[in-house]
Amino acid sequence: MFQGKSFLKEIDFTKDELVYLIDFAIHLKKLKQAKISHQYLAGKNIALLFEKTSTRTRAAFTVAANDLGAQPEFLGQNDVQFGKKESTADTAKVLGAMFDGIQFRGFKQNDVESLAQNAGVPVWNGLTDTWHPTQMLADFMTIKEVFGDYVGKNLVYIGDGRNNMANSLLVTSAILGVNVTIIAPNDLQPELEIQKIAHEKATLTGAVLTITDDTSAVKGADVIYTDVWVSMGEEDKYDERVQKLLPYQVNAALFAKTENENCIFMHCLPAFHDLNTRTMAEIHEKYDLTELEVTDEIFKSVKSVVFQEAENRLHTIKAVMAATLGNLFIPKV
Structure with a gap:
């Protein structure tokens, strides 16, 4: 087997x-x-x-x-x-x-x-x-530990939608029967080939797949998931990504749009949520930002299960x- x-x-x-x-x-x-x-x-x-x-x-x-x-x-x-x-x-x-x-x-x-x-x-x-793929097993294990199951839950990934995390979350959710929404700017959404694979898998499980640039699509989310805006090997893209993705930051206002008090926050880590790294210190000096993809308030809140997920x-x-x-x-x- x-x-x-x-x-x-x-x-x-x-x-x-x-x-x-x-x-x-x-x-x-x-x-x-x-x-x-x-x-x-x-x-x-x-x-x-x-x-x-x-x-x-x-x-x-x-x-x-x-x-x-x-x-x-x-x-x-x-x-x-x-x-x-x-x-x-x-x-x-x-x-x-x-x-x-x-x-x-x-x-x-x-x-x-x-x-x-x-x-x-x-x-x-x-x-x-x-x-x-190994991150996916940890993610859905964590969701099952929190909610008792992942089938039928609503997972929303927001941020850079054409990286490995968005690809894997979209396809694995479809395979497992989890409703998944990818929220990203139009030019940072998953490739059509990845979307096609996910839709084929979803026909077997009934998972509902949504890809949009509208942040209001977080409504009803059980899980809000994000990742860094610049992946390893793309360090020259901070200028365009910061400008493009600031409206997609995970913060208290975004969580309020879920209208679900039990919604949790997940991140594969590392996360740029404060100034306690050299990279964020450099970003702060250049862009005058103290947080990127997620605010420190959300990262450290009771909604956050990032360290359970990491374990x-x-x-x-x-x-x-x-x-x-x-x-x-x-x-x-």
Whole structure:
């Protein structure tokens, strides 16, 4: 079912399979909280291949591997010849011969796909410019923990709608039967190909999909979700993004438009909600802004579940690793 399979993007999996991974993660979280050993990967070696910097992804994969009894090895962009003096395919064959599983966090989706095609071991996508599948498991696990279920809930993503988070939230919501709205300026909305995939998945679950530039579409939201306005590798776009996306900031006025006092706030992090980072200090000096995609008031409010969501990266990543590499008995999904 899962054994030996890579985890590259959400659309490679059925609804039942994604549901299984989310529920398995909830189970593994309970085991960890109860300090019950679950070393399904004892004796395994895991390569953690990073082109992009990371806090949550690196920490989650490292701790997940340790909890499962495996030995993780971090390989940064300056540690290997990946993409410089050695092809992706050649790198995959070398690492696949030495490691039992490979995590990749980088830029091109084609690279993680090539790794999976050539490594001969499971490859897990920690993030690419197109998809962020491990984040999705953590997000919908969090929604289920808060509300008891995610099916039929109304998720609204607002901000830069053509990045990996918007793509993944749109498609995964459609697969799981979650109503999803993407609110973004017209030129920052998901590509038509991504929208087509989402609509095809929604026909199977009845999920309602909406893509608009109108912020009033937050009405009835159970979840307000946003992300940074400038993704890694786009640092030269702050001028245009700040001007274009300030009307899409998540703040108290936007939350009031939901007309739902139980609406929660989610963010994959890091978030620019105060001046306590060097990047925000530079933005403040240039644009005289103290907050970007979300205000500090909302970020620190009782509505915010961002740190519960961040912790759940660990448990969901652990579920993926165990299911694809742990020889688990899964009779039917």
